[in-house]
Amino acid sequence: MRASRYPPSCRAVARTACASCVHRESAMKTILVLAWDAEDTSPFDTAATLAHRFGAYVVGLGPPSYRAVSVAWTDVGMGAPFDTPLADDEEERKRMAGLRAAFQRSMAAAGIAEGQGDDTSPSATWTELQNAVPMAIGSIGRVADLMVVPQPGPLPRMPESLFEGALFDSGRPVLLVPAGRHAAVGKKVVIAWNGSTETARALSMAMPLIKAAEAVEVISIEGAMVQGPSSDELATALRRHGLSVSARHCGAGGKSTGQAMVDEATKFGADLIIKGAYTQSRLRQMIFGGLTRHLILSSPIPVMFAH
Incomplete structure (x- = not known):
């Protein structure tokens, strides 16, 4: 039998998360959350x-150490992404x-009890993955319904490699939360539609959030579509679920497609954007930019990604 590469505490969390996860279309019952800096508790508050x-x-996960992230980058032939010791x-x-203290304060302030709780009352626990490789977050996240x-970005923000580990290694949706207070997440939802397989998959994983929303709008941007159904066709399909959904196809107006999407979502009053990640390759987006990369690095609105 192959030995696990995770510490006993993390294996225990994976087992308890599996046991407590109830897979229902209408709910997200296990949420894994990671913050990088105790000064920014927005992921904890959003998870609560x-x-x-x-x-x-809610499982609060301690992030890898700076040293572990640096070693991981060195292993793939790149220097440490830090300009400080x-x-x-x-x-x-x-x-x-x-x-850990910031996580506990956020949960306590939200009235969430420590422990595993039951299927109806929120509960929370903390575990640490401090010395594991950054990609391990994705492995742990495979038993979660959502990762937050x-x-x-550059220091002091979380390295992009951790987000990519969560996105590509978990097979689960990842909610990316910008710094700052986000009082409501998922009340007014924008689906950033481009007709792609990736966004269709994200849409399927996000149905619990979409069904719980007060308002939903499908927005597509001229120049950011691939061959596939239109925003109007998607809105029609969602209405068959009994949802009230509007749709718009918008021009970029001389802006990048990413900025155009953010502007249109802001105009709608969105507190959540749902997007399939990397319809174009990651390398192409790193070189030429793209809608996914703009939302990852620059969206002021929380974005739920899946790939």
Whole structure:
């Protein structure tokens, strides 16, 4: 039998998360959440909001250390993505303690009890994956209905490699949360439609959020579509679920397709965007830009991605 590469605490969390996860179309019952900096608790607060909505079990996951992220980048032939010295072990312990305390404060402020709870009341627990490779977040996330992470970027923001590990290695939807307070997530939802397989998959995974929303709009941007159904056709299909859904196909107006999508979603008053990630290749988007990459790095609105 092959030995697990995760510490016992993480294996235990994976087992309990599996046991407590109830797969229903109408609910997201297990939410895995990671923050990078204790100064930004927006992922914790957002996870708490969703936990109340669905009666979910929240697993707060301590992030990999700066050292682990640096080693992972070196292994693929790249330098460390940091222009500051790596934190020593004592600094890492303080960082992890600060994140754990921030998670516990967020859950307590939201009235979420510590422990596993039941299928109707939200509950929360904390575990650490401090010395594991960054991609391990995706493996742990395979037993979650939703993963919540901060918006990536250069320090002091979370490295983009962690977001990609969550997205590509979990097979689960990833909710990316920009810094700041997001009082409501999922009340007014925009589906960033481009006709693609990736966005169709994201849409399927997001149905619990879509069905719980107060208003839904399908928005497509001229120049960002692939061959596939139109935004009007998608809206018609969603109405068959008994949902009130509007649709718009918009021009970019001289802006990038990513900025045009953000502007149109803001105009709708969206507090959540749903998008399939990387219809174009990651390399192409890194070189030439694209709708996915703009939303990953620059959206002021939380975005739920799937691939």
